Amino acid sequence: MSKKKDDKRIIFVSETEMPPVAMSLGSMLYNKTGAWRNIKPVIDLSRCLKCGICWKFCPDTSIDIVEEWPQINYDFCKGCGICAEECPEKCIVMVEEEK
Amino acid sequence: MSKERKMTITLPREELMSSGHLACQGCGATLAMRYALKALGQKTILCIPACCWSVIDGPFPHSSLDVPIYHCAFETAASSASGVRAGLDMVGDKETTVMAWAGDGGTFDIGIQALSGAAERNEDFIYACYDNEAYMNTGIQRSSATPLGAWTTTTPVKHYKKERKKDIIGIMAAHDIPYIATASIAYPEDMIKKFKKAKDIHGTRFIHIYAPCPTGWKSRPDDTVKLARLAVQTGYFPLYEIEEGEKRTLNLRIKERKPITDYLKLQGRFRHLKQDEIDLIQAEVDNNYQKILKKCGL
Ligand SMILES: Cc1ncc(C[n+]2csc(CCOP(=O)(O)OP(=O)(O)O)c2C)c(N)n1
Ligand code: SF4
Ligand code: SF4
Ligand code: SF4
Ligand SMILES: [Mg+2]
Numbered sequence: 001m002s003k004k005k006d007d008k009r010i011i012f013v014s015e016t017e018m019p020p021v022a023m024s025l026g027s028m029l030y031n032k033t034g035a036w037r038n039i040k041p042v043i044d045l046s047r048c049l050k051c052g053i054c055w056k057f058c059p060d061t062s063i064d065i066v067e068e069w070p071q072i073n074y075d076f077c078k079g080c081g082i083c084a085e086e087c088p089e090k091c092i093v094m095v096e097e098e099k
Numbered sequence: 100m101s102k103e104r105k106m107t108i109t110l111p112r113e114e115l116m117s118s119g120h121l122a123c124q125g126c127g128a129t130l131a132m133r134y135a136l137k138a139l140g141q142k143t144i145l146c147i148p149a150c151c152w153s154v155i156d157g158p159f160p161h162s163s164l165d166v167p168i169y170h171c172a173f174e175t176a177a178s179s180a181s182g183v184r185a186g187l188d189m190v191g192d193k194e195t196t197v198m199a200w201a202g203d204g205g206t207f208d209i210g211i212q213a214l215s216g217a218a219e220r221n222e223d224f225i226y227a228c229y230d231n232e233a234y235m236n237t238g239i240q241r242s243s244a245t246p247l248g249a250w251t252t253t254t255p256v257k258h259y260k261k262e263r264k265k266d267i268i269g270i271m272a273a274h275d276i277p278y279i280a281t282a283s284i285a286y287p288e289d290m291i292k293k294f295k296k297a298k299d300i301h302g303t304r305f306i307h308i309y310a311p312c313p314t315g316w317k318s319r320p321d322d323t324v325k326l327a328r329l330a331v332q333t334g335y336f337p338l339y340e341i342e343e344g345e346k347r348t349l350n351l352r353i354k355e356r357k358p359i360t361d362y363l364k365l366q367g368r369f370r371h372l373k374q375d376e377i378d379l380i381q382a383e384v385d386n387n388y389q390k391i392l393k394k395c396g397l
Contacts, residue, residue: 005117010160022170024162028119031157036124052107056287057324059129062118068106076118080125080313081321094321 037079125320138294150202203244317367
């Protein structure tokens, strides 16, 4: 449904390429915020209740529902830890990121 | 858990806010926007004055939101929204929702004359204020929404804020607008219900959203939702609505309110407080909560 889910960064080489009115032409998906992360959430799916709470509270919309399971998108997850804190089953652990 | 069982989804699935945005880790304001747009849908135009959200969205020509945004001057959220609404009306567009989306500084302080003017004219838009209790975008300066006792960069520990938080709901209620509500990012179902309700009402609708800010509150990013929940459970930020200027409803009655220290101790901005100061804040919270109960006829 969204027209601009492209993850390309838009750069204008000259001002003639600029749209006549200030309007958004691209999404922020080029900005892989996963690089900001120091600790990362890991879900133990064997204990997951499928309650959807982690999906609900992710401020970076980086938990997807894939075939009825929660799946973290590490390209964008900033490692805030809210999902791990809110998970009622405590089956998400935050582990040190290896860089 | 069985393979076949479906995920429990209690919010609309459509995401109009994408990943890749520029908010800090664990930003409450971001959750607020995510839920508001889930409720309002894509036929929405936002007017965003200078605030964290003008940065979070991303640099031109990119945007993390799938709705048009008019970035306006700091003090003009309500007057810009009035203009956008008038423009839509002129071209006969009745279905698009206009929403002014401002921080507490842009609402309680600098934007209040534009807001009061628009509310007096009963302009047809939703005004949402996400309240992180200071001017965060410019480096945590005090606003009139900053609570009593808090540290900010302009109210340093030795001179922490001595004044109370401004009663913005009281001010808006005095304008007799058709809909006023408080909402919290810890209760997204309630918040979405309120935005949906507001969408179907005409006239000025005001929604005050409590949105913790780990950067400005010196709290842990993973405590954002917990803090918002504690604010409700302690009675510091009750969830209620005022319809047609009269009907007041408390949406969540807390039988046993938690002590305010549970909420304060998770935030570095209150670390300097001594017991007698905490007692003062507790008395303040009790007093406000009783007032709201009484107004709701409870
Ligand atoms: C007229 C004017 N004065 C000052 C500023 C600088 N300024 C930009 S954002 C901001 C603070 C906004 O605070 P708030 O509305 O609470 O939003 P937050 O950043 O906390 O989300 C200030 C002071 C400005 N842009 N315009
Ligand atoms: S750690 Fe934060 S950003 Fe990452 S998936 Fe969990 S809630 Fe989302
Ligand atoms: S919050 Fe925990 S139990 Fe619930 S869906 Fe997410 S991982 Fe599973
Ligand atoms: S400073 Fe606070 S409100 Fe602003 S983006 Fe960071 S966490 Fe969010
Ligand atoms: Mg603010």
